[in-house]
Amino acid sequence: MNANVILPAPVRALPTDDPEQILAFAADAMLQGVKVALATLVAVRGGAARSLGSQIAVASDGRFCGYVSGGCVEAAVASEALLAMSAGKDQIVKFGAGSRFFDIVLPCGGGITIAIHVLKDVSVILQTLELLNKRLSAALRYSPCGQILDLVPSGGRPRWIGGDFVTVYHPRPRILVCGETVEAMAVASIGKAAGYDVVRTGQGRKEMSASIDEFTAVVLLRHDLEAEQATLNEALRSSAFYIGALGSTRTHEKRVQRLQANGWSSTDIDRIKAPIGVFGPTRDASSLALSVMADVAASRLAASYEDRR
Incomplete structure (x- = not known):
């Protein structure tokens, strides 16, 4: 030089x-x-x-x-x-x-x-x-x-x-947020701030299925088990690295019974993190969103660690 x-x-x-x-x-x-x-x-x-x-x-x-x-x-x-x-x-x-x-x-x-x-x-x-x-x-x-x-x-x-x-x-991590609740809006906001590709459900079932891959976290934030069922079924069929659902322990017991009645195995059902989040119970949307995103991030890091072994 x-x-x-x-x-x-x-x-x-x-x-x-x-x-x-x-x-x-x-x-x-x-x-x-x-x-x-x-x-x-x-x-x-x-x-x-x-x-x-x-x-x-x-x-x-x-x-x-x-x-x-x-x-x-x-x-x-x-x-x-x-x-x-x-x-x-x-x-x-x-x-x-x-x-x-x-x-x-x-x-x-x-x-x-x-x-x-x-x-x-x-x-x-x-x-x-x-x-x-x-x-x-x-x-x-x-x-x-x-x-x-x-x-x-x-x-x-x-x-x-x-x-x-x-x-x-690897592709940018994606978070698919199911729900039109204030909690869903808070999770979507924090997810975007954290650099995730955020997808909100509400589109057709085929499009929703195409949004879920091994780099996707599925977050179900509906207050109605019936309303979440279609998205939950797609998530369980997918390779999503995280599946979490809103609701108390009692609510999740009802969710498990519905899934068992529909033929889902214990191995499939055990993929669902419910109640969702790393701390709780929470009583406001922002605290829940922080809890959910921390849980998603921890699961992503754990999956990355397994890939590095």
């Missing part, structure tokens, strides 16, 4: 850790003719604020988005990415414990390794975004030796395979 080259100062363009938004930022910049580097967390030593596969996209004009830590090294990572783009060569850089940057210390006391790849082709990013838009998982395999990024079949967790690192992407 020419020592006389003056690089721009890193500036956070978007405060997000959402993988889809990070890839979209990279794609948009490249389509505008701006060089982009993708920095990926590929190793952790000790404690760390982020999981393997976390990323930062850095544009050659200094803009960046994403996180690989709690916010303490992101600007330094962006600076290293700018150097990599200027030199036209990928880099593997360590921060925290075991790093050459003695003045950059991670609060957790651990260390992280970041693989910085200078993107050569936007097509692989666009293909990944297309899969996520179709609510399909995707994976990118990075070869440090070849400095190549390829789209590969998804599955498993972010990991090293031989000398290559695979980053796995």
